[in-house]
Amino acid sequence: MTTTINEFENLEAIKAANPQLGYIRTIPEFFETETIKELTTAERRRIIEQSLILINNVYVHLPLKRAMYAIDPVRSLELLQHQVDNISEWQFHYSMIKIFKGLHDRHTNYFLPAPYNQYTVFLPFMMEEFYDTNGERHYIVSKLTKGFKHKTFVPGVEVIEWNGVQIEQAVDINADLEDGSNPTARHVRGLDRMTVRPMKMSLLPAERWIIVGYLSNGQNHEIRLPWLVMPNPIDEFCDPTSVSNKFATTIGLDLNMELTNQARKALFSWNVAAIRTNDSYAKKECQDTLEFRTVNTAQGEIGYLRIWSFMKPEEPEVFIGEVIRILKLLPKQGLIIDVRANGGGLVKSGERLLQLFSPHRVETEGFYFINNEVTLAIANSNELEWFNAKPWARSIALSTTTGAVYSQSLPLESSFVTNNIGRHYYGSVVLITDARSYSTTDIFVAGFQDNKLGKILGVNDNTGAGGASVFTHDTLREILPGPDSPFQELPGGTNMRVALCATTRVGDNVGLPLEDLGVQPDEIHRMTRDDVLHKNRDLIAAAAALMDL
Numbered sequence: 181m182t183t184t185i186n187e188f189e190n191l192e193a194i195k196a197a198n199p200q201l202g203y204i205r206t207i208p209e210f211f212e213t214e215t216i217k218e219l220t221t222a223e224r225r226r227i228i229e230q231s232l233i234l235i236n237n238v239y240v241h242l243p244l245k246r247a248m249y250a251i252d253p254v255r256s257l258e259l260l261q262h263q264v265d266n267i268s269e270w271q272f273h274y275s276m277i278k279i280f281k282g283l284h285d286r287h288t289n290y291f292l293p294a295p296y297n298q299y300t301v302f303l304p305f306m307m308e309e310f311y312d313t314n315g316e317r318h319y320i321v322s323k324l325t326k327g328f329k330h331k332t333f334v335p336g337v338e339v340i341e342w343n344g345v346q347i348e349q350a351v352d353i354n355a356d357l358e359d360g361s362n363p364t365a366r367h368v369r370g371l372d373r374m375t376v377r378p379m380k381m382s383l384l385p386a387e388r389w390i391i392v393g394y395l396s397n398g399q400n401h402e403i404r405l406p407w408l409v410m411p412n413p414i415d416e417f418c419d420p421t422s423v424s425n426k427f428a429t430t431i432g433l434d435l436n437m438e439l440t441n442q443a444r445k446a447l448f449s450w451n452v453a454a455i456r457t458n459d460s461y462a463k464k465e466c467q468d469t470l471e472f473r474t475v476n477t478a479q480g481e482i483g484y485l486r487i488w489s490f491m492k493p494e495e496p497e498v499f500i501g502e503v504i505r506i507l508k509l510l511p512k513q514g515l516i517i518d519v520r521a522n523g524g525g526l527v528k529s530g531e532r533l534l535q536l537f538s539p540h541r542v543e544t545e546g547f548y549f550i551n552n553e554v555t556l557a558i559a560n561s562n563e564l565e566w567f568n569a570k571p572w573a574r575s576i577a578l579s580t581t582t583g584a585v586y587s588q589s590l591p592l593e594s595s596f597v598t599n600n601i602g603r604h605y606y607g608s609v610v611l612i613t614d615a616r617s618y619s620t621t622d623i624f625v626a627g628f629q630d631n632k633l634g635k636i637l638g639v640n641d642n643t644g645a646g647g648a649s650v651f652t653h654d655t656l657r658e659i660l661p662g663p664d665s666p667f668q669e670l671p672g673g674t675n676m677r678v679a680l681c682a683t684t685r686v687g688d689n690v691g692l693p694l695e696d697l698g699v700q701p702d703e704i705h706r707m708t709r710d711d712v713l714h715k716n717r718d719l720i721a722a723a724a725a726l727m728d729l
Contacts, residue, residue: 190328191408194304197327200446202411207301207388210409214295223671224264224272230653231276231290231676232257233666237554238656240648240682241695243585245283248696253279274383280676281359284366284696286434286618287650287679289381293672296379300443301407303375303390304328307339311706319347319371321394322712323448332396333403336713340400341393342374350374361645361696364615368640369436372616376447378412378439412439413446430527430592432619432649433491435677437523441488469493472506475516477724483510483607484720486518490525490620499529500601503536507605514727515605516720518612520639524619527592527649534627536604542631544598545623545694546589547649547681548572551579554666555587558680561659589684592649608727609634612719613701618644623683625699630687635726638701639719647694648679702726 195204205213219227235242236254245251256279264272273292280290291297304325311317319339342350355363355370377385389406445468471486485506493499507515524530534542549555549572559573575588591598611628613621613636622643629636651659653676657667670676685692705722 193329194325194327194408198325198447201413205409206406207384207409210299210384216295217293217672218269219272219293219672219674221264225261226668226671227276227674228257228261228264230668230670231279233554234653234656234676234678235288237552237666238550238558238651238678238680239283239288240548240550240586241283241285241288241679242550244693244695245285249282249284251282253283256282270383277381277383281357284359284361285646285648285679286359286361286369286436286644287432287646287648287677289435289677291380291675291677292383293674296384297673297675298379298412299409300376300378300412300439301384301409302377302443302447303405303407304447305333305375305405306444306448307371307375308712309371309707310709310712312709315706317348318709319351320709320712325447326449330403332401333392333394334396338395339392340395341391341402343387343391344393347393360615362615362642362698364640364642365618365644365698368615372437372440376440376443378436378443380412380439381436410443410446413442430649431491432524432527432530432623432646434523434616434618434644434646437521437616437618438489438491438525441521441523469499470502470506472510474511475720475724477721479514479724479727479729481511482514482516482724482727483507484516484518485510487522487621489522490527490529490624491523492525496526496529496532499526500532500536503533504601504604507536512605512607514608514610514724514729516610516612516723518716519617519621519625520612520614521616522618522621523616524621524623524646527620527623530620530624531593531598531627532601533624534631534633535599535601537609537628537633538603538631540631541595541599542627543686544591544593544595544627545647545683545686546591547683548589549576549587549681551576551584551587555680558656558659559587563659563661567659586682608729610723610726611636612723613638613640613643613699615640615642615644615698619646619648619650622646622694622698626683626685626689626694629699630685630689632687635703636699636701637703637705637719637723637726639705639707641704642698642700645694645696645698647683649681649683650677651680652677 260275276290305321306323307319308322309319321335321337339347351370354373355366358366358369360366360369385407391404393402469489473484474481475484531544556576559569571590572587613625625643683694708718710717711719
């Protein structure tokens with residue numbers, strides 16, 4: 181067995197090659213250079229009290245999660261209240277993260293305080309999975325961070341061990357720490373956190389370095405790599421924790437996925453086409469959303485459109501306008517829409533997009549609240565001119581008489597708005613999904629299937645299964661302000677998000693929830709080695725073969 185222990189002497193080369201990453205440090209250096217202020221007992225209690233209000237009175241999926249996972253987050257928070265005097269800072273944050281992640285809901289999160297929430301920890305390579313011809317899963321290095329060089333640890337080598345643990349088991353261990361809504365979603369999130377961990381919702385790794393066992397040219401090797409810390413590269417608009425975003429109440433986003441994608445883009449210089457509407461519109465928030473090209477297949481030339489996020493641009497009209505422009509540039513007979521690893525974004529952008537491919541009026545999903553006095557107050561609020569939940573208020577109020585658990589299920593926008601542009605693509609369309617497709621992307625995929633717009637090809641058994649509109653604690657404080665509000669300021673730069681409005685499907689799946697179930701594709705394509713290393717070559721061929729050309 182050939183063993184190579186690399187003490188990562190080329191850290192300076194990585195820093196020099198990646199000025200866009202900012203100040204890169206090891207974990208010990210992070211603790212040496214950052215000022216970390218611990219929360220007081222009173223501050224911890226405030227966090228727990230506000231968490232109880234969110235989960236017990238606002239969280240729309242609580243009955244579903246209790247039934248599906250046999251959990252009691254309310255009782256867990258109450259028990260933590262009795263322990264805050266006797267646990268460390270690390271134990272407190274770990275307990276909060278564990279309770280929130282135990283919901284299996286990537287919309288409902290506890291955010292760590294500063295400075296942790298401003299940084300991402302990473303290893304200087306990307307690891308992806310593929311399946312061989314026998315259906316066996318493997319893990320390979322697909323990309324290296326610029327400046328990191330090694331004789332044998334290069335793209336294409338197979339990872340076989342992780343700190344002495346067989347790689348499949350190591351991924352499973354990480355998956356158990358994640359909050360995916362189904363086993364497939366937890367698995368891919370576990371794989372992601374092997375090399376990239378945004379600290380907004382994740383503590384620093386317990387270990388300071390990783391020893392990776394890998395196979396290169398038929399020989400076994402090991403390489404030792406320290407965890408590194410860099411500032412979050414995400415721009416301000418893409419952070420929905422800011423209440424300045426006028427669409428803050430119509431966002432469905434896996435924020436951890438968005439942060440991970442932004443980190444990977446910075447680390448590996450992903451070549452994502454910038455979005456532009458015209459020469460005068462070149463704002464930063466319009467970049468890195470859409471990628472498109474013409475691909476040659478056995479069925480002829482077809483279009484390929486990758487939607488990385490629904491989070492930007494800020495205006496849904498701009499997003500839809502740019503997609504229309506792109507469609508005019510692509511072949512007319514067939515189109516692949518790829519939404520893998522798209523954590524969501526503006527619900528209105530995802531829903532309005534459906535009409536461009538539909539021969540009939542699109543029916544969009546309904547949204548509903550859980551019924552109680554707090555959600556009734558939210559629905560009746562007049563504090564924000566861009567927030568209007570009045571249509572739900574009557575049914576929430578009636579629940580005192582009817583005993584209904586949930587409000588009416590109503591669309592976010594009128595049918596006129598979601599169909600006011602109409603069809604713009606008349607060829608065959610195939611949609612590609614994976615278990616990272618979440619939230620607004622889940623809603624888009626469900627609408628694509630429920631409105632019968634084409635076939636869905638999944639690289640996993642279902643989508644990420646996130647069916648809700650997400651509100652931050654800060655946004656709820658804006659909606660219900662003042663000293664008598666149930667929502668009071670959180671200390672130390674901590675924050676939270678909660679799934680407030682859940683979704684129900686339409687068409688043949690009318691009334692079914694999207695949360696936890698997700699969307700099952702029509703066909704499955706397991707990623708191959710060529711897919712990982714050669715721009716999804718086999719995946720695109722499989723999608724083209726599904727087209728009715």
